Amino acid sequence: MEEKIICSMSGVGIYGVISICIFVAFFAGMLVWAFTKKASYLDKMGGLPLDSGEINSNDKTQA
């Protein structure tokens, strides 16, 4: 059934338009999402790699 419908579609150029629409919607949603994050949360997240929980951390061992 699906196959028949898609096979009979004319104007495959519509895929380009659909694709751009999906992307714009996705990207806009993502920007809103990212920019509504609180600064305190972002600071905490950014600092995660710096705390590895190691008891005798040798992070100072530097090349």
Next chain:
Amino acid sequence: MNIETFKYDNRIVRAFAIATVIWGIVGMLVGLLAAVELFFPGANLNFQFITFGRIRPLHTNAVIFAFVGNGMFMGIYYSLQRLCKARMFSDFLSWFNFWGWQLIIVGAAITLPLGFTTSKEYAELEWPIKVAIAIVWVAFAVNLFGTIVKRREKHMYVAIWFFISTAITITVLHVVNSMTMPAGLFKSYSMYAGVQDALVQWWYGHNAVAFFLTTPYLGLMYYFLPKAAGRPIFSYRLSIIHFWALVFLYIWAGPHHLLYTALPDWAQSLGMVFSLMLIAPSWGGMLNGLLTLRGAWDKVRQDPVLKFMVAAVTAYGMATLEGPLMAIKTVNSLSHYTDWTIAHAHGGALGWNGFLTFSMLYYLFPRLYKTQLWSTKLANYHFWLGMLGIIFYIVPIYVAGITEGLMWKQFNKDGFLQYPNFLESIVQIVPMLRLRSIGGTLYLIGVFMMAYNLYRTAKAGQFEPDTEAQAPALEKTSETPHGKYSFHRFLEGKPMFFTVLAIVAILVGGMIEIIPMFLIQANVPTIASVKPYTPLEVLGRDLYIREGCLGCHSQMIRPFRSETERYGDYSKAGEFVYDHPFLWGSERKGPDLAREGGRYPDAWHFNHMDDPRSTSPGSIMPRYSWLLTQQMDRESLPARLAALRRVGVPYPPGFENGPAQKDLEAQAAKVVANLKLGSVNCAPDKEIVALIAYLQRLGTDLKSAPITTAAK
């Protein structure tokens, strides 16, 4: 608060680190041999197993899956444990992952030189090894998700998102592109044909670069760069945007590998537009990495770890600007099939992947062995030698690529091709090929220096198999401190839901591009005169695949006057409906062969294969004299034809059992008779007979009859 004490597993990190160094050296040595063979074809010592066509895939597989693959596992196993504040989910799965991966690499190192290949780039390994890859990869994914589930850190740092997207996307890509029909233990035919096969392959090939060479390494950049710099990433907000935009966009860009081919125009345009959009997230990521070092550039002067990282991130930025530019159709018309592509790939591989791997190794060894790096000076020499190596590698190859592209397109004032003989462009770039191998040698010497430095570091220190750590147990709540429910935190707290969203983001592009290609008949207009290959031609085509001929010869004439003048009518989608797999190729070190049939007599091909320089002075093609003495594999013919029928080639039922052998003998006798006309005596059962039959068939379906669309 319940504080728990636990141990990070360093043994698995060390194992992957050692494997990274060893396979890196092996992969680069093979690359160097391949580079030398390109200007000195005798370097294979007339030994078929180390001939260019067979070791090119060995080099690419070794560098991508063995060197970068082990480097990726090394970095993930180290950083994931620390970001999750948990030991890996299962030590057994960790070691299954390690030994399974090494066995796969050894399998590749044996089978590829033997000529067992599917011919699909970066997916050349035959089906038993593909199955093994799937099993080992799933074991890695289970270990990854298991660790994430049992983590003690509530939030998933952005690096983990990149790791998740890598695990799931590579699974999808590998499964979809590996759909093959076995015809024996080490032979299979792609389920897809021609245009569809090309689209699936480059959807895979492009995204293997994206999700094997890029996303895991970006995750590692987001972990190791802040660690080495001792400061958080410049903008965590930017890293969120970087991640989602990148994984969403990357998957659409695959068709940029097929611009101006027989792929339908709408798919090409989608590939181009999405490639250009990719510049934004890629540069966002690069700037995020570089700006992390603002105010700390003095550290970069002293610390080789940061030096390598800065150069790697810069190379990432350069490669991700150049890639989209090459995806613009007009630029691509010049760059495609030339050494420009090789330069682009190596800018990314040597600069981004290579340097980031080296930085991680220099970071990890002193920490794993509780000591200082043995020689910072030697590491600095490595850095500069590596930089020189990259420059000496890519600059000559850029010059070679642009030279090739321009010479192929050049017309004289009378409207004829200025350089009608393809060989003229090759002779012109040979000095560049020599220079390139010097660049590769410098880079490799640097790697040897690093290996020695790391070895001395390990000798000087004492390995710490487990690192003890402490963290509070994770409380099961998805509430924010203010009691407000946050979707983002909910998402982070639910790795499986996060994963589903990431899969949707990744699959949308692939599905919109690929499904219509299979279902809309108008995309591949069939041509009535195009018929399946004869049994002898099937054997010949499989020899063409075995020898890796498509490493240097395309079978895809683009619709440019410069190409149609040189090779004949441009290629149509309908010509490839029986091509399992497609053999369009992506590089020309020899002329296109799509219309090779009937261009030269059979005896010319015989002499050319025996010694290309006897017919084409100055040619850089290796000799294929073993084809003249080895017997063709007639016993496997029934299995091959049956497998081809199963994937859709309309051979009549029972054809493979008797008629096929008779058909083969009759056609072989004709080839032998033709050879006699050229004063060449050859037995009909030699491999060269099958290969000549195949080469003489190429493009003749269209020459023999006018193009008419087959009745539906």
